[in-house]
Amino acid sequence: MTTWNNKTVKPQSAKERPVYVIGHQNPDTDSICSAIAYANLKEKITGKRYIPKRAGQMNLETKYVLKRFGVKTPYYLSDVRRQVKDMEVNALKPIRGCLSLKRAWERMREETVSTLPVCTIDGVLEGIITEGDIAESYMGMYTADILARAKTMYKNIVETLNGELVLGDMGDVLDHGKILIAAANPDTLENFIEEGDVVITGNRYETQLCAIEMNAGCVIVSAGAEVSRTILKMAQANNCHIIKTPLDTFTVARLINQSLPIEYFMTRENLVTFGMDDYLDDIRETMQKYRHRDFPVISKDGQFIGMISRRKLLGAIKKRLVLVDHNEMSQAVDGLADAEILEVIDHHRIGSLQTTGPVFFRNQPLGCTATIITMMYRENNVPIDPVMAGLMCSAIISDTLMFRSPTCTPLDKQICEELAEIAGIQVEEHAKAMFTAGSDFGNRTDEEILYQDYKKFVMGTHQVAIGQISSMDDKELIALRDRLRPYAQSILAKDSLDMIFLMLTDILNESTYLLCVGEDSTELVEQAFGAEADGDTVLLTGVVSRKKQLVPRLMETLQQ
Numbered sequence: 001m002t003t004w005n006n007k008t009v010k011p012q013s014a015k016e017r018p019v020y021v022i023g024h025q026n027p028d029t030d031s032i033c034s035a036i037a038y039a040n041l042k043e044k045i046t047g048k049r050y051i052p053k054r055a056g057q058m059n060l061e062t063k064y065v066l067k068r069f070g071v072k073t074p075y076y077l078s079d080v081r082r083q084v085k086d087m088e089v090n091a092l093k094p095i096r097g098c099l100s101l102k103r104a105w106e107r108m109r110e111e112t113v114s115t116l117p118v119c120t121i122d123g124v125l126e127g128i129i130t131e132g133d134i135a136e137s138y139m140g141m142y143t144a145d146i147l148a149r150a151k152t153m154y155k156n157i158v159e160t161l162n163g164e165l166v167l168g169d170m171g172d173v174l175d176h177g178k179i180l181i182a183a184a185n186p187d188t189l190e191n192f193i194e195e196g197d198v199v200i201t202g203n204r205y206e207t208q209l210c211a212i213e214m215n216a217g218c219v220i221v222s223a224g225a226e227v228s229r230t231i232l233k234m235a236q237a238n239n240c241h242i243i244k245t246p247l248d249t250f251t252v253a254r255l256i257n258q259s260l261p262i263e264y265f266m267t268r269e270n271l272v273t274f275g276m277d278d279y280l281d282d283i284r285e286t287m288q289k290y291r292h293r294d295f296p297v298i299s300k301d302g303q304f305i306g307m308i309s310r311r312k313l314l315g316a317i318k319k320r321l322v323l324v325d326h327n328e329m330s331q332a333v334d335g336l337a338d339a340e341i342l343e344v345i346d347h348h349r350i351g352s353l354q355t356t357g358p359v360f361f362r363n364q365p366l367g368c369t370a371t372i373i374t375m376m377y378r379e380n381n382v383p384i385d386p387v388m389a390g391l392m393c394s395a396i397i398s399d400t401l402m403f404r405s406p407t408c409t410p411l412d413k414q415i416c417e418e419l420a421e422i423a424g425i426q427v428e429e430h431a432k433a434m435f436t437a438g439s440d441f442g443n444r445t446d447e448e449i450l451y452q453d454y455k456k457f458v459m460g461t462h463q464v465a466i467g468q469i470s471s472m473d474d475k476e477l478i479a480l481r482d483r484l485r486p487y488a489q490s491i492l493a494k495d496s497l498d499m500i501f502l503m504l505t506d507i508l509n510e511s512t513y514l515l516c517v518g519e520d521s522t523e524l525v526e527q528a529f530g531a532e533a534d535g536d537t538v539l540l541t542g543v544v545s546r547k548k549q550l551v552p553r554l555m556e557t558l559q560q
Helices: 029-046 060-068 101-111 131-139 154-160 205-213 229-237 249-259 280-290 310-315 369-379 386-399 410-423 427-438 446-453 474-494 521-529 546-559
Strands: 007-009 019-022 050-054 089-091 115-119 125-130 164-167 179-181 198-201 218-221 241-244 294-298 304-309 320-324 340-346 360-363 454-459 462-471 499-506 511-517 537-541
Touching: 019 029, 029 050, 029 060, 029 320, 029 369, 029 386, 060 386, 060 427, 101 115, 101 131, 101 154, 101 249, 115 304, 125 131, 125 294, 131 249, 154 164, 154 218, 154 241, 154 249, 164 229, 179 249, 198 205, 198 249, 205 218, 205 229, 229 241, 280 294, 280 310, 304 310, 340 369, 369 386, 369 410, 386 410, 386 427, 410 427, 427 462, 446 454, 446 462, 446 474, 454 546, 462 474, 462 546, 474 499, 474 511, 499 521, 499 546, 511 521, 521 537, 521 546
Parallel strands: 019 050, 019 320, 179 198, 198 218, 218 241, 320 340, 340 360, 462 499
Antiparallel strands: 007 089, 089 304, 115 125, 164 241, 294 304, 454 462, 499 511, 511 537
16 A cells, blocks of 8 residues: 655755766767766765766667676666656645545645545545635535435545434445435425435434434434434434434534535546656646646556645756766757756867856867776776776777777877776777677668767758768778668758768778768868768778867868
8 A cells, every 4th residue: 555654755955866977979988988987986086876877879889898897788868857856746645535525625724735636545546636626516506415426425424514423334325315404394304205315403303203214314413412212223223324413403504515525526537647757848838738736746557646836846956967978969968958067077179068057177188088087086096996997998999999090199098008907808809899899780770870979060050960880891881881871861851960971980991981961061071181072972091080080170161
């Protein structure tokens, strides 16, 4: 059975909330390994929770690396906008559908709320009852058999009238008969009382006796009058309930409808509910449309969690992030503008990222983010274990194409070799295994291959995407070019791009076949590199780096 604490569930405080360490979309090995290694470093320095995440599907090379060093794949984080779980959720204790209108109204006053959740005994949301529903029930015109039609429990009637059940079972349900005030004499009443009726009377022996003889379901004795033993015996013989109340007859008649169960009036159909993972941007419009004060939050299996209100939206806490291996909005996880960026650790050009406040920003012209993070381990005197060393070594090998990329510095190579020694691996042997794993394209879709290392750039007025695929097999790269050409052309409009460039990089020969897609894309490359195109492909000898060789030249040419 589900239990509730009847309190407000607040989002975790800044000290309790984790910080997510995350790389760019379509992550490469550096993006993933640096996120894992930096989260590990920050936890050891601060003692707080830093959790590595990924902003896309991993490529085969990265999967090989994580498996090689026995590291779990970081969970996928698709969007960092604020969610319901980031705001205050009022964990109201739900009520049962059999509860009386009077008791529901009292609960609303006690809890200072205008909406109550109605749940099954197992905690599954059945409906909601609002102040408006209760007000409407008081103002409605109902026939005298309303208590029976609503299947009202005698317990509700007794509680509503502040009475005492002298005879009968509190759990019994009134399921037939009407309400009747016995104001006439017994001879006249015989013509009105029917089997199962609820008869309201005072200290009138003859009237009570008449009601029982006519098989009334219940006799309500008002004004605190005593019930004689004779009446009780006859009522017991006729299965008639006897309720005694201190209220006068008029008050009993006025209040008795408040004993009706709320399930008769509650909203059951088309309930507007939210889940803890729903994004506030998405639910805000719904809240404005329906204009309720409070909305239920339920789990995926329908279990009631709590209530949220529109006024609590502003208090939702932003997710906290550390960005590694990128600093451009176009490459970042979705919803970044709604998150709080604490740090950026990167080795690329400074792009379009903007923050609302100052952040720790470390950007160095090195071949790999993992090189920077290794330096930070040493600066903070944190020992590097073999697993972290293996991950960061793999990242450097991948990003520098085993030291062949012009982005590679002597420091990258030195640190990579030192990490390899800690990890107990041979650089060349490990590099070959990594690149071989990453070049296994046979069972992968065009989408998986093209997006495995795919970044978007804003170049002046142009929206440009550049993907890179590396292999040690020249023939394999030519085959991939012909295979991916139609798919690259098909996603140009889908991704709202002006141009797509696909770098098919030959690691051994240190060259790139550049597939150009989009209007004027081939002419742009010819002008930028002074090379001659073969159809939509330009062979760029000595070009293996997107960051240092391709992107700067394209941007310079577009600016001219």
